[in-house]
Amino acid sequence: MNEEKKMVIVGNSKPLLNYVTACITMFNSGARCVVLRARGKAINAAVEVAQLLKKRFVSHLEISNITIDGENVTSRDGKQLNLSVIEIELSMPN
Amino acid sequence: MNEEKKMVIVGNSKPLLNYVTACITMFNSGARCVVLRARGKAINAAVEVAQLLKKRFVSHLEISNITIDGENVTSRDGKQLNLSVIEIELSMPN
Numbered sequence: 001m002n003e004e005k006k007m008v009i010v011g012n013s014k015p016l017l018n019y020v021t022a023c024i025t026m027f028n029s030g031a032r033c034v035v036l037r038a039r040g041k042a043i044n045a046a047v048e049v050a051q052l053l054k055k056r057f058v059s060h061l062e063i064s065n066i067t068i069d070g071e072n073v074t075s076r077d078g079k080q081l082n083l084s085v086i087e088i089e090l091s092m093p094n
Numbered sequence: 095m096n097e098e099k100k101m102v103i104v105g106n107s108k109p110l111l112n113y114v115t116a117c118i119t120m121f122n123s124g125a126r127c128v129v130l131r132a133r134g135k136a137i138n139a140a141v142e143v144a145q146l147l148k149k150r151f152v153s154h155l156e157i158s159n160i161t162i163d164g165e166n167v168t169s170r171d172g173k174q175l176n177l178s179v180i181e182i183e184l185s186m187p188n
Binding site: 041043051069070 | 134135136137138141142144145149157160161162163164176178180182
């Protein structure tokens, strides 16, 4: 069951390691599955966070699913933007 | 069979539409499957190209697989870099 699915929203403003530690904290507190979600220019940060986690911290972590999608967002000045979204599902094997 | 798998390398230097038309040309010339590949900061461009193709040009296109990986690259000044890589597999249903 994936009742313990948690989400980490990855942005561009903070250092990547913040998101890495957020994920590790969630796994340590019992989550089996953490989803990294990012939009627009933060997409490559999300991919890097997943890679960092897998290569440096939790080598048995599995990237169980990746989806991409688009999202319509209205910016502050009223423009319609079409942003890409990525969701990377990380799961901890039993 | 995926013998007709073609690859489009997405970078940051050209307009997104160039990659979109490259994919469309490949599908029109008979490819069943095109892989978009990008590294580092171009990753979000690859995701945008996939979204553009699906939303604006070929609505029945399927995003059949997405993988992320890391790659070690030696830069011009001799430094070792660890770049993230994404591969987005697009396929045209029969």
